[in-house]
Amino acid sequence: GQQLNQSPQSMFIQEGEDVSMNCTSSSIFNTWLWYKQDPGEGPVLLIALYKAGELTSNGRLTAQFGITRKDSFLNISASIPSDVGIYFCAGQPSSYSGGGADGLTFGKGTHLIIQP
Amino acid sequence: KAGVTQTPRYLIKTRGQQVTLSCSPISGHRSVSWYQQTPGQGLQFLFEYFSETQRNKGNFPGRFSGRQFSNSRSEMNVSTLELGDSALYLCASSFGSSDDTQYFGPGTRLTVL
Numbered sequence: 001g002q003q004l005n006q007s008p009q010s011m012f013i014q015e016g017e018d019v020s021m022n023c024t025s026s027s028i029f030n031t032w033l034w035y036k037q038d039p040g041e042g043p044v045l046l047i048a049l050y051k052a053g054e055l056t057s058n059g060r061l062t063a064q065f066g067i068t069r070k071d072s073f074l075n076i077s078a079s080i081p082s083d084v085g086i087y088f089c090a091g092q093p094s095s096y097s098g099g100g101a102d103g104l105t106f107g108k109g110t111h112l113i114i115q116p
Numbered sequence: 117k118a119g120v121t122q123t124p125r126y127l128i129k130t131r132g133q134q135v136t137l138s139c140s141p142i143s144g145h146r147s148v149s150w151y152q153q154t155p156g157q158g159l160q161f162l163f164e165y166f167s168e169t170q171r172n173k174g175n176f177p178g179r180f181s182g183r184q185f186s187n188s189r190s191e192m193n194v195s196t197l198e199l200g201d202s203a204l205y206l207c208a209s210s211f212g213s214s215d216d217t218q219y220f221g222p223g224t225r226l227t228v229l
Contacts, residue, residue, distance in 0.1 A: 033217065042120075042206050042220035043159075088159065103149050103161030103172060104208075104218060 006089050006107025013079060014115055021087060021110040022073040029091030032065050032072040033104070037086045046087075047074070079114055086111050118143065120209050120221035128227045134195040137224045141188050141209030147171075148190035149218060150182060153204040162205075165190050166212045194226075202228045 006023045013019060023032075031050055035043035047058050049065035049072060056063055062075045072091075076083055090104040121140045129135050141148050149172075150162040161174040165184035182192040188209075194201055204225050208218035 031217075035220070040222075040225070042122075042208075042222045045217060045219060048217045090159075103151070103164055103174060104159075105161070106151075106159035108158045 004089060004091055004105055004107040006110060008110060009108065010111040010113065012113045012115065015079060015081060017079055019076040019079055019083070019112060020073060021089075022071065023089035023091075023107045024071040025091055025105075026070070027091075027093075028069040029093060029105075030069075031092035032063070033090040033092065034061075034063050034072070034074045035088045035090060037088060037109075039085075043088055076112075079112075081114055081116060084112055084114050120207060120219055122205075122207055122221040122224050124224060125222065126225045126227075128229060129197050130229050131197055131199060133197050134193060135197060135226060136191055136193050137205055137207075137226075139190045139192075139207035139209075139221060141190070141207075142219055145209035145211055145219075146188050147210045147212035147216070147218075148184060148188065149208045149210075150190070150192050151206045151208065152176070153206060153223070154202075159206070162192065197228045199228050202226060 004023050004025050033048050034046045037043045047056050047063040052069045053067045054065040060077045086109045088109045089107040123138045147166045149164040151159050153159045164172040168184045179195045184190045204223045206220050206223045208220045210216035210218045
């Protein structure tokens with residue numbers, strides 16, 4: 001099945017630092033998504049990417065859809081305490097084929113810890 | 117616009133029992149997907165319903181089943197619970213096209229004793 005390799009697994013940074021995480025896949029995805037999950041809650045969508053090469057920003061967050069459609073990165077600039085949480089990348093396949101596992105494929109997550 | 121809601125938020129069951137979880141999608145969304153999240157396996161796709169029909173299914177045993185109603189609300193059922201079924205069960209809704217973004221609910225935390 002499809003797998004996403006997300007790295008790093010965890011990050012310990014100082015407040016104000018920039019953060020970078022990425023995901024790579026063995027398969028092509030039509031859409032890349034980045035979610036953040038706080039303890040006890042569901043993932044919240046941060047950025048959605050729909051075209052290869054696309055670079056999208058959402059405030060201090062910037063994400064890119066790799067040109068090969070097999071990778072994506074997320075950058076967070078000037079981190080603040082509320083950025084703490086687990087960040088997931090997710091890939092959506094090119095089409096619903098039916099009968100197969102065509103839901104989102106998630107990375108294992110990057111646990112971001114910020115020291116004030 | 118209200119988000120995805122899931123009930124109950126927390127549930128404790130014992131091995132061998134069955135459980136039913138409920139999900140109400142965002143108004144206008146016709147697709148509901150279910151995911152299981154565990155510390156070891158991460159987020160894994162269970163199945164997706166669209167217009168009352170299961171459209172996609174992940175690699176889970178037949179003890180996991182679901183259905184969708186005409187108002188797009190969905191339920192998932194797990195029969196003969198095992199300890200390993202303890203997890204956060206998340207549902208996500210979307211309009212249903214292949215490139216639509218899925219929005220997640222807060223999840224139901226199931227503990228099997």
